[in-house]
Amino acid sequence: MSMRPGRRHFLRITGAIATAAMVGGPVEAQRRRGTMRELEAAVRATVGEGPIVEGRVTVEIPALVENGNAVPLTVRVESPMSADDHVRAIHVFSEKNPRPSIVSFHLGPRAGRAEISTRIRLVDTQTVVAVAETSDGRRWSGRTDVVVTLAACLEDA
């Protein structure tokens, strides 16, 4: 019998915490939405000017999300992750959230794989974009469309 908590235990606890976090006040009229133009401005503010090539980056989110407060996200970049050819950073952006920047990851050859999972908030049905910066200074992007049936809470407490 191992003393280390198993996967099932881990998932049960994380699920319980996530559920507790959802309990909020009444849903009110949602505030303004972001736009694709704002997303693009945020991408430029983060990675600077220069070409961004579509490809190598996969954004995985369930196509239909019931709860925008905790949306599972996995980003993956095709890369050998070697000392001279690796992903340095991955930035994730939202089209419709009040602010486009969601999260940035910083990694390197010691990651072994360029694959990261987290949970995010999405205020509405929208496009999520990820931009990866590789060690040769190039940028790659991927995107996915997601349908959100219950928005992340911007409602009052």
Place this chain on the structure above:
Amino acid sequence: MRTRTLVKVPATARRGEVVEIKVLVSHPMETGFRRDRTGGAIPVDIIRRFECRYDGDTVFAADFHPAVAANPFLAFTTVATTSGTITFEWVGDNGFAHRESAEIQVE
């Protein structure tokens, strides 16, 4: 409120193996977009930065914005290089700082 964390690191690994690390920290990640009952804005209160160090070297880091869900969860990988300590540090608004560590045995 006491900060709770869940940290999953394999106890043992082969040298060169890519191992998965999962971490979760309890935090409301208050977005700054909500209002209280009196109509006042609830100020933003989030974790801003996460860092994972392996034997002192930063091997993974993340910058969080308000769109990261409450109780931030991360799953990422690292190459098992040597037996040692992997540390996890979260830093955020209002002086929030929390640190955890785990040992890994590399054969």
